[in-house]
Amino acid sequence: MTTTDDAVEATLERLSRQQKLSLVRGAPDPEGTATGYLPGVDAAGVPPFRLVDGPLGIRAEGERATAFPASIATAATFDADLARRQGAAMAREATALNQDALLAPGVNVIRVPHCGRNFEYLSEDPVAAGDIGAALVEGIESEGVVATVKHFVANNQETHRTTVSAEVDERTLRELYLPPFRAAVDAGVGSVMTAYNRVNGTHMSDHGYLLGDVLKGEWGFEGYAVSDWYGLETTVGAATAGLDVEMPGISIADAGDGDAELDDFEWPDGIPDGTRAGLFGEPLAEAIEAGEVPPARLDDMVRRVLGQMARFGRLDADGAGAGAHEVADGSRDDAGELDSQRHRDVAREVAARGTVLLDNDGVLPLDDGADVAVIGPHVDEAKLGGGGSSETTPFRSVSPLDGIEARAEGAVASAFGVTRIESVSLFDMLPFVGEEADDETGDAAEVEETDDRDPSLDDAVAAAEAADAAVVFVRDATTEALDRDTLALPGEQDALVAAVADANDDTVVVVRSGGPVSLPWREDVAAVVEQWYPGQADGEAVADVLYGDRDPGGRLPVTFASEETYPTADDDRRFPGVDGAVHYDEGLFVGYRHFDAADAEPTYPFGHGRSYATFEYGAAETGEDQTVSVTVENVADRPGREVVQAYVSPPDVDGVERPEREFAAAESVRLDAGERRTVTLSLDDLALSRYDTEDGWTVDSGTYAVEVGRSARDVRASATLER
Ligand code: GLC
16 A cells, blocks of 8 residues: 555544545635635544636636636647646646645537537547546646546536436447546546536436446546536435535535525526535435445545545645645645746647637738737627636736737727627626626626727728728637527627628638637638637737737637538437437537538538648558658748647448547647658547447457548548558
């Protein structure tokens, strides 16, 4: 046994039944900053333990922290090293704010383009989501903070999220929805958060098969499974299925956020009943007394929590409590780091590197001396993120206008053009929770009753006519707990783009969206840039890319297509579901897999993104160790960044339906002008195997085609692999 196991066992021995119960159910945080709090057991040397949101930065109540870009932007970098650095930075900020576990990353596969939380997720592809999700976990835990991969599993929409049953066949679960969580477990994630929804009829917090047999049994997960907030369905069902910690464990009325009249509050769809709490309190004690839950299960629950505390240096061998220690999985410095230049730089790098150049007729990069019109209803504020538990409040932020004014050498004019787009947030649906975010930073403050700036389309057109180039900033509005009802941009933004494009042939549109959106004017403008939600570094990052100081390194982790062509379109069974169940009838054919199978043309395919440079590919060559190598040359006269991608097409097997191709690996490389480099990619097993409900994981023998290229639809070289 290692010292951490010794410390855990020694501590467990010292705990009474009541003390054990206090470690599996949340309590009010006396400091009032944590999202979830375990009080610890001082007499036994178990310190308090704080859990905090979220994937875009630390959301400690009343505290500011670096606002990193949306997770989908991190995924769009296809750069695991960069994701690791972001994870480490977020963990340092958690430590600085006295938090012990970060409720991130969210890795649910992007199945529905309308899902309100796509910005918090990573990709439509399980390998792409797993690669970046695992890297974020490694980064977070390298700095001694517990990572929490969420939401386990099949939480792919917000509509009816607390009640809907995701009806998914076993093979699709195994090959598509479970792998990003498996990758996080293999990366050593210390905690898994269960989803609100049911899977095949059973609530995830009660799901003995997925929580017990798969997560803890097959995968050997040794950390703790924590509920989503107010996400427990039953006491005995959850405890015996394998749930270990109830959060927040206390009614919202007792958390000091709500008021006593909650009993008759109509909880909106997608919002859990905040008074349903304490199932792992007295009811669990009684269930153990009654023999419905074995005492050994309570010990296992506590052992898993103490195990993560010990792993990250919160528990000395003699149980003396936390301190600055060398810990099993990384160095933990109790001081942490907050809003440092290093963190600002990471936020800016991820935002710029995650920016995807969808189209460009040559207008980009902008000439330094160009006169520019900056147009859009929100050009004077950074687009930090979406609504809900991932909201951040940064110390500083840079608006698009600020960023371009700081970078441009020519004249810069600006015009709002149309009225503001109302931001939406889960917290607006809970009038009694949290404080209004303050004016200059938080999204909640963006909700304006009236737009008193009196925006004018004429002003926007005049500014565009007078400029060498017009840059229009448009946005969607998404939040946790709500799905979008259309992929069209809200408000009058499409009309604004059309009017500006009429006024200036060199019109660039910068889209800030949480996922796929409709771009009806894309053929009428000179360039289209997808910036996702760029976080605090918004204006700096967009100026970096628009002026070519950084090559647009992002590639699409999700397919952009016409709304009616997605596999979940126009079929209520598939989305948002009927009679309490949503049917994943499309099976494996989500995203590019669907468009390949349907032989349908997406607007912009998975993996797509242009560079300011030009890359030529040599021949592809497969290696013994399931790798593929290719030489890439930057034949332009400027540096550029290329994301070299590999896809695998399996041999045909009678009676077995498989996607035409599956993403298997990618590497983001920066090449100077004229530079050549041989890139070697390790092909993920998942892309070669399939899950057979009888035989389990199977790699069919035969010839596999390995395609190397710039996107799922832009193959530059291919080779074969025999199995
Ligand atoms: C929310 C979210 C989850 C978040 C938790 C705590 O409902 O689903 O992602 O971490 O509650 O805020």
